[in-house]
Amino acid sequence: MATRLGLGLPQMRQYSIGKDVPEVARAAEQIGYESLWVFERALFPEPATQGLYGIEGLAWPDAYRSVADPLVTLTLAAAATERAELGSSVLVAPLHLPFQLAKALATLDAASGGRVVAGLGTGWSLDEYAASGVRPFEERGEALDEIIAVCRAVWGPDPVVHEGPLTKIGSAVVGPKPARPIPVLLAAGNGRALRRLVDHADGWLPVGMGAGQIAGQWRRLRELAEERGRTEPIRTVLRVNTERGAKPYEGTDRRPFQGSVDQIVADLVEHAAIGLDEILIDLQGTARDAAELTDVAAEVFEKARAAGV
Numbered sequence: 001m002a003t004r005l006g007l008g009l010p011q012m013r014q015y016s017i018g019k020d021v022p023e024v025a026r027a028a029e030q031i032g033y034e035s036l037w038v039f040e041r042a043l044f045p046e047p048a049t050q051g052l053y054g055i056e057g058l059a060w061p062d063a064y065r066s067v068a069d070p071l072v073t074l075t076l077a078a079a080a081t082e083r084a085e086l087g088s089s090v091l092v093a094p095l096h097l098p099f100q101l102a103k104a105l106a107t108l109d110a111a112s113g114g115r116v117v118a119g120l121g122t123g124w125s126l127d128e129y130a131a132s133g134v135r136p137f138e139e140r141g142e143a144l145d146e147i148i149a150v151c152r153a154v155w156g157p158d159p160v161v162h163e164g165p166l167t168k169i170g171s172a173v174v175g176p177k178p179a180r181p182i183p184v185l186l187a188a189g190n191g192r193a194l195r196r197l198v199d200h201a202d203g204w205l206p207v208g209m210g211a212g213q214i215a216g217q218w219r220r221l222r223e224l225a226e227e228r229g230r231t232e233p234i235r236t237v238l239r240v241n242t243e244r245g246a247k248p249y250e251g252t253d254r255r256p257f258q259g260s261v262d263q264i265v266a267d268l269v270e271h272a273a274i275g276l277d278e279i280l281i282d283l284q285g286t287a288r289d290a291a292e293l294t295d296v297a298a299e300v301f302e303k304a305r306a307a308g309v
Contacts, residue, residue: 005281006280008038025076027297027298032301035085040092091118095132119205160173188204206218208239218276238276242281268307
């Protein structure tokens with residue numbers, strides 16, 4: 001069975017969000033992409049107080065200077081499409097109040113006819129937590145645990161009841177309900193995060209850093225699921241952040257998904273062989289505008305399918 005393919009929606013500053021998001025979403029669905037995705041970057045600290053991903057000395061990319069709100073972006077895409085799933089990879093969940101996030105996702109799922117995929121993570125930016133975190137950065141794991149619990153409660157049958165450090169719902173009717181159970185996927189790499197995924201989530205959101213590395217992580221995750229007695233399948237959606245160039249990248253230091261469309265497709269073939277359910281391809285960073293993004297998305301899709309992805 002062919003790997004499902006998704007496309008990252010335009011959220012960066014070179015795009016006109018109100019015009020370009022619906023147009024790209026509609027075009028992507030027509031091309032054949034089965035899902036549409038957003039990510040979250042709340043702010044761009046200047047000067048930076050820490051490196052990208054918390055790695056000292058690693059600069060934040062200029063593209064992060066302006067990133068549209070993920071839920072607003074998905075809402076625009078939902079109104080312009082009929083079939084494609086609408087996912088986040090990832091939403092930095094502890095930057096959101098649990099109850100409001102749960103209700104927003106439920107409303108979007110109801111409005112879109114059951115197409116939302118809630119991809120959540122804990123994030124890494126100290127500045128984002130200082131501006132918007134519901135608990136201190138050091139408690140981000142505990143915050144995510146409660147957010148998942150609140151979402152499950154709010155999306156479930158009435159009366160809704162929850163008692164936690166962030167959210168207290170005595171007994172209430174909360175609607176609208178999702179059109180169907182919203183799958184919760186988590187970004188997780190090790191330790192407690194993987195256990196949280198196995199015990200409380202529906203799927204996994206890895207990032208394409210090399211086929212060997214992803215295959216190893218996927219193997220460890222399956223082993224952990226077996227150890228902890230999980231019988232339900234784990235849905236897998238690989239995020240691919242591309243660095244597309246007009247010409248092939250010729251250096252020996254080429255990173256996965258860096259270079260020409262043909263090089264990106266070759267990497268897609270290698271990663272698809274791992275056996276993951278879906279690959280989300282984000283092409284927005286190097287496109288000049290929505291027209292170029294749509295053209296490149298069509299070329300990548302056609303060549304990937306021709307190559308057997």
